[in-house]
Amino acid sequence: MPRLHQSIRHRRPKAFxxxxxxxxxxxxxxxxxxxxxxxxxxTHDSDNKLLTSSSSxxxxxxxxxxxxxxxxxxxxxxxxxxxxxxxxxxxTEPTIRDLPSSSKHxxxxxxxxGTTGSGGSSISPEDAARAYIDYVVPFRDGSKGGRNWLxxxxxxxxxxxxxxxxxxxxxxxxxxxxxxxxxxxxxxxHWYGAFAGLSGWLGTLDEFYxxxxxxxxxxxxxxxxxxxxxxSAEDTYAMMNRTLPYLxxxxxxxxxxWFGAFRTDDANEWTGDGVALFDDDGGLTxxxxxxxxxxxxxxxxxxxGASGVRLVQSxxxxxxxxxxxxxxxxxxxxFHLSLAA
Ligand SMILES: *[C@@H]1O[C@H](CO)[C@@H](O)[C@H](O)[C@H]1NC(C)=O
Ligand SMILES: *[C@@H]1O[C@H](CO)[C@@H](O)[C@H](O)[C@H]1NC(C)=O
Ligand SMILES: *[C@@H]1O[C@H](CO)[C@@H](O)[C@H](O)[C@H]1NC(C)=O
Ligand SMILES: *[C@@H]1O[C@H](CO)[C@@H](O)[C@H](O)[C@H]1NC(C)=O
Numbered sequence: 280m281p282r283l284h285q286s287i288r289h290r291r292p293k294a295f296x297x298x299x300x301x302x303x304x305x306x307x308x309x310x311x312x313x314x315x316x317x318x319x320x321x322t323h324d325s326d327n328k329l330l331t332s333s334s335s336x337x338x339x340x341x342x343x344x345x346x347x348x349x350x351x352x353x354x355x356x357x358x359x360x361x362x363x364x365x366x367x368x369x370x371t372e373p374t375i376r377d378l379p380s381s382s383k384h385x386x387x388x389x390x391x392x393g394t395t396g397s398g399g400s401s402i403s404p405e406d407a408a409r410a411y412i413d414y415v416v417p418f419r420d421g422s423k424g425g426r427n428w429l430x431x432x433x434x435x436x437x438x439x440x441x442x443x444x445x446x447x448x449x450x451x452x453x454x455x456x457x458x459x460x461x462x463x464x465x466x467x468x469h470w471y472g473a474f475a476g477l478s479g480w481l482g483t484l485d486e487f488y489x490x491x492x493x494x495x496x497x498x499x500x501x502x503x504x505x506x507x508x509x510x511s512a513e514d515t516y517a518m519m520n521r522t523l524p525y526l527x528x529x530x531x532x533x534x535x536x537w538f539g540a541f542r543t544d545d546a547n548e549w550t551g552d553g554v555a556l557f558d559d560d561g562g563l564t565x566x567x568x569x570x571x572x573x574x575x576x577x578x579x580x581x582x583x584g585a586s587g588v589r590l591v592q593s594x595x596x597x598x599x600x601x602x603x604x605x606x607x608x609x610x611x612x613x614f615h616l617s618l619a620a
Contacts, residue, residue, distance in 0.1 A: 313526065313533060314570070315339035315355075316540040316556075317504050318348060323542070325561050327351060328581035330540060335571045339534060341503060343389055343398075345374040347382070357503075359386035362400030366414040375418070376425040385424070386467055386503065387415045388433035392444035397549075399436070404444055407433055408451035411461050419462065434467035434503055437480045441469075445487065465533065469504040471550070474521050477505065485531050499533035502526070506538040509551040516566050523569070537570055 314336045321327060327350040330337055341357040342348060345365070348356075358375050365371050375385065391407050393399025402410070411433070417423040419430050433448065435441030452461035466488055470477045481500060489497040507518045519537070526532050539546075539554035542561065546552045556567030562578040563571065 312336035312338045313535055314523075315341070315357075315534055315536040317536045317538045318342045318351065318540050319545070320348070321541050321545070321557075323557075323561055324350070324583035325581035326540075326542070326557050328583055329563065329571065329575070329579070330354075330581075332571070332574075332581075334574045337571065340536065340540075341386060345371050345378075347378060352379075355381050355383070357384045357386055357501075358382060359389060360415060361389050362391070363402060363406070363410055366410050372423055375428075376423075380426070383429055384465065384501070385415070385418055385428040385430045386434065387411060387431055390436050390469065391433045391448075392435045392438070392440045400433075402433075404447035405451045408448055408455055408461060412452065412455055416462060419464070429464035430462075431465050431467045431501070432461065432463040434469055437468065437470040437472070437476070442483060442487065463498065466498050466500045467503045468500050470502060471504070471506050471508050471538075473507065474518050474525070477502075477522060478525065481529070481532065489531065497531060500531055501534040501536075502532065503534075503536055504538045505535060506550050506554040508549060508554070510553050512553050512565065515553040516569060519566060519569055539566070539570075 315338055316330065318330075318340045320342065321330075329335070330340075331351055331353045333353070337354065339355040339357060340348075340351055341359055343359050343361055345358040345360065347358070356378060358378060360366060360371060375382075388400045388402055388407055388411075390397070390399030391402040391404075393401065395401050414423075415430055418428040421427045432445070435444050449460060466484055468481065468484055470480050481502070484500055485497075488494075505522075507515045510518070526535050537554070537556070538550065539556045541555055542557040542559055543552040543555040543564070544559050546555050554566075555564055556570055558564050558578075561580050563575055563580075565577045568575045568577045568579065
């Protein structure tokens, strides 16, 4: 992507932006798509065929675990070290080590500021800093995981608690390692809510990590969960329609994944049906067609039937009592660790 910096520290003359954008925008977007999806484990082969279609802009996925999904092997997989449990499992490191070389980015703790009931890992900033330095940082220089992984800080909820957690995490990191703190190569973010809140939260993270920091190279953000909970299909479509072009041109965003790669039947109560990319019959929803790009039409189905994706564990699910009034409090989702059958 052309570097079209938005932040003050990196501002270039406007004419330079415009020229670059005119030159590269169209082709760069098609080739270097930022688009991916959060994968809860869809049991329908036909859905997975559409998600992996070479004519779609979908280039990557993750599933909250270190275990890749074989049905999606044509895409870049981002492994995740979900919480303290994963750092204590003897399976985590060899599993990540064995991933194909197309996997380069490693995600760390999921919503440590959130409860386990809503899919979070519920870790104090102090404990997270210790576990991050001991367990995650060694993946960076290849002393773990067999190669030089690009690692991310833990991904918090998009709430004020999230920012507070990140501040305390950073302090704890420097308490432990005065010189290096907790090094990170990129930032991951979650957002559930309307467009204005999404752009505001991204701006806050960019300010926290880039504008207000002395680092030389600005960090890029990957939005690993986003959606508009409990809204009509029409409103959700309008939100996505506005969000995709915005994220595509925002230089500090390197990747984004919608939370909705499942059928309406499989949507959790907290997000509601509106986020789903597939309808009950496996046809693309209007939203799904928008997300998969111009080649795809509403109602279109992939080939094949039930699939080889075996859902081995369903550990996270919606807890209605957490559903926030302003959509900014908690990200909740159904979570499956998917293994190839
Ligand atoms: C960035 O720095 C300004 C000025 O010190 C401060 O007001 C603001 O809260 C900081 N932003 C973040 C996200 O920490
Ligand atoms: C983290 O803490 C260090 C040391 O206090 C400080 O220099 C740095 O600006 C902080 N980073 C962020 C992103 O707040
Ligand atoms: C989608 O966005 C385009 C412009 O980018 C606009 O013309 C169109 O009206 C939008 N559609 C909806 C349903 O919001
Ligand atoms: C939902 O969360 C609340 C508060 O954490 C808890 O008291 C309640 O038992 C949970 N509900 C279910 C069905 O687990």
